[in-house]
Amino acid sequence: MSSGEDDLIARYFKPIAADPGALRLADDAAVLKGGGDDLVVTTDAIVEGVHFLSNDPPETVAKKALRVNLSDLAAKGATPAGFVLTLALRDANERWLAPFARGLGDDAAAFHCPLLGGDTVSTPGPLMISIAAFGRVPPGGMVMRSRAEPGDRIVVSGTIGDAALGLAILKGKLMASDAAVRETLLGRYRIPQPRIGLAGALRNYSRAAMDVSDGLAGDLAKLCAASGVSAVIDAASVPLSEAVRGLMQQGQTSLATAVSGGDDYEILCTIPEDRFEAFAEAARGVGVAVTSIGAVVAGKTAPKWLNAEGKEIALPRLSYSHF
């Protein structure tokens, strides 16, 4: 005697819930062994039509839902320990669920972050995937947003702006005639790369960190506000992909768009000057590019963005807001 909901869970999600703490998804709750660590808890949801598009492949929707949470764990210096999933579906459509579960399972395995439990509910509205993810740090080891100090270097991982332009292409707001450029940017929008490899280096060397999800400019302002400091950014040093540089040269986009677009899921952190080399070395060791883009300064004013001539750039919109 099984309901449709139980069948759905048994069929698609039990196979990817191999952790003993998941109790084969056959109980009301999961168990996370404490083991002396602090647990870092984060939650992020993605909504059809807002964070992903109706015709995005189900595999990439699943990966994005998990990865936006893994990105938060990485920024906090945490090692993934598991996640729970809430899935709001209009119907139990196998053609969507099978690839969704496959994508989720592949990433859960790749990032050593097992599915521990969840809830599946019906909705007449858009699909929504909400994940709460858990990571471990040694006691007191979570990297905060609020500890940046004047003199720290400001560092970002990877490249900035790709995902926002990927979304602009999908929405028909931006033309990218070069197929390779198009694929690169779409891929960055659909499948973020959580910088889990950087977690240890962040714990060891950074003073403050967060992930860049709502746009670099706005997220930097949040980090500065949380730390009670300001910043000076050398706009020309913001790391951009070849794809974005090319579109900028064609006049199709601007730096302001790249740094306010969101969905980057890169790491923004501050590193004391005397630890920067060690941090950069550790980042090279895990194959993640990191770039110093400015410095933390004393004060409570908004971060200053300077162009190559040292003149301040006005950013019309700092970040994405839902409301």
Added chain:
Amino acid sequence: MSSGEDDLIARYFKPIAADPGALRLADDAAVLKGGGDDLVVTTDAIVEGVHFLSNDPPETVAKKALRVNLSDLAAKGATPAGFVLTLALRDANERWLAPFARGLGDDAAAFHCPLLGGDTVSTPGPLMISIAAFGRVPPGGMVMRSRAEPGDRIVVSGTIGDAALGLAILKGKLMASDAAVRETLLGRYRIPQPRIGLAGALRNYSRAAMDVSDGLAGDLAKLCAASGVSAVIDAASVPLSEAVRGLMQQGQTSLATAVSGGDDYEILCTIPEDRFEAFAEAARGVGVAVTSIGAVVAGKTAPKWLNAEGKEIALPRLSYSHF
């Protein structure tokens, strides 16, 4: 420099996130100190039009969203430690958000289960509230569904069927001319009573437990299946409120409806015979009524429901399923 989303969080949710681990909701994640305990993790979502109605008071929607999760923690023998919230809203409507946050904050305080973090997203569809809640048990102490043994008593807390009839009244499918009956049943639908007080007694005396959320008959079948056992239930002993008894006497509802309706959020557990008195005594100590309704028996057949004459009752529908 704050976005609308940040304003909303600062205004409504920061005041109810007083736990130090919540970091004033100003970071990407929260910290849960391990402290040697096992953490019990559960997640449940409620959707407008499915689990609550558009015109339900926002306070009760908030309370229900948290309480359905607290009910799971109680059934697992866990002491609440905190929760994270995903709120999918069509707009940031203060007249809805202010009472919602107040209801949530009142319950977070009453049940010692602080808000630790969350995500607020916009949706064009129905409101949805997803909560992941955390509880603590001593290592290895979580009460499972799967440990029931033949000879155990089958016990439920409170009364069964009230909430399902409350929903039927709200949907206009059931008339309740008596205002007191009506209010009782609506209250049970809108504001479940998580049996947090029973957590210690369940840990100490029960062999298996779960909460009754999808209907007693279906949930009992799940517990039996998870434990590899069957059960015999004395249907006449199922605890019913005066309100439900009255409606049954009027021929407006039936026992079958009461035990398959869902939304009870009572505890279903199995207790070895020699521990039953101690369990009942502990339950009295925390002011929760518990009733023995049958026994676990060997076998893998579906649980048998017997009437006062010992004849088997056929239940047309065991439980609520979303799909």
